[in-house]
Amino acid sequence: MTQIFQLYVFILAGFIGFQIIQKVPPLLHTPLMSATNAISGISLVGALVAAGGQYGKVSTILGFIAVVCAATNVVAGFLITDRMLAMFGGPKKKPETAPEAGK
């Protein structure tokens, strides 16, 4: 029964994804990809369970590696998305500083 519920959740979330992402303008397609990449770092949640569950030595090591990788994915993903979106920031405003000097 649980898995049927999960399937519901999956299908409905998939629909939301389709609906929303079709509306993202081409202007923001690169930030969109980096955003979904960051969100896929949610595997971190699974990695935390694997690393902290005391499933045995090998599992803990594998889980630890998974935590490191997923955390890298999350941190790098969200930061780079933010860096990109900052450039699309304030509507119709020109930056005062020389572009080469910034960032």
Add this chain to the structure above:
Amino acid sequence: MSHLFAFLRALEEGPQINSTQDLIVQASYLIASIFFILGLRSLTRPDSARRGMQQAAGGMLFAVVGTLLNSGILTYQWIILGLILGAIAGYPMAMKVPMTAMPQFIAFSHAFGAIAATLVGIVEYRHAFTPNELTGQTPGLSHGVAAALGFEVLFGALTVTGSFMAFGKLQELITGRPITFRGQNAVNMGLMAVAFGCFAMLIYQPDTAWAFYAMVALSLFLGVSMVLPIGGGDMPVVVSLLNSYAGLAAAATGFAIGNNVLIIAGALEGAGGFILSVMMSKAMNRSFANVIFGAFGSGAPAAAKEKGEAKESKTISAEDAAVQLAYAGSVVIVPGYGMAVAQAQHICRELMELIAKQGGEVKYAIHPVAGRMPGHLNVILSEAGIDYGALLTDVDDANRVLQTADVAVIIGANDIVNPDAEEDKSSPLYGMPIFRPWTAKTVYVIKRGKGTGFSGVENPLFFKDNALMLYGDAKNVIGSLVKEIKALDDSH
């Protein structure tokens, strides 16, 4: 309420179930899911996007903290060390990567997420068949959970090696040309069939460990062998597709460990990546299957050679071009990846400001597949401080503006302005939606040298009557245009 508890309890696989604690955990997941959806929705508008994604990052924090409260987690030292190491690795990566390298960076980051998903799958599988210390019984695996774990490692492992290959191609560590051999698709199909065979075996008999590990190995291999034959120009589609696979792997993890936030985030990403790769294929006028199995660009250069060389294209000096640009009322710049390679975006902005000072208007026509990933050039131009209001991202809109433009300037772009896409049925580009810069009064083509573009197809635009070539490195050429316009300005 008891219903809700029962439902949440069913979702939770922890050894002891404490209702209040689980409720908090599930609530944090729900909040995270909502933030993820709102974050993605904020991306539909440039001005709201940044805050939306910051909220999504907050959602991620909720999910992590919620998980740490989970009763299934018994030790924290490895988790904390892992999180710290991940943050240390991720921060400089994100802050230093240049915007031109965004596609390979995203591919690299995908590989990391996928490694995590795959490892979690392996840990869960091992755990299911490790005897419990107290009771001596193995937890075992239901057919459904075995299927979820199978999906997880299948997509996860494929994404790991596939992303690394895509990274290598984009970073030019491996040749961008398709690497093919006879019967490649048949071999890949065969291996895929074996992998699916193992998968079926695993579902039928969850304790068949060899089938599980064989699947991981095959999947790792398939990631390499499926990306190798795809040309560097098609990497945007591959990266979006891997995006989708990474999402599906995360969703499968959610099914396996009974975690809704993983399912939701994975489904969002799976859907998003899939839509983007289909949209990309369409913008390149290729079917999705053609990109994946077509090995485009391996045969084209030979065919293209026969046509060219006969005609000569006209050139123009930077001085003459500068005069025209200075007095132009409307200028449309059509950049390609060549502009990004030459790092000409900053000097482009300078040119744009000079023309604006003279009373002209400058717009940029950005093709959906210009650059190395969807929307890549928009990011590069925005980085140079060019207002996104000046970017025309719709092909039809841009063509309308081009019709009334005085000058169209092509910078390091080729296939996206190739008239063959509309005129020559035998061209591999035929049918691709393109810009029509030749409808402007004059076209300047800034190009590194004679020769064909990335796809190896000759471009008749360069031989049109109103097309004038400016050969040289984009940055230098535009630099001299800027200098000439400044000199004109001073002499007045």
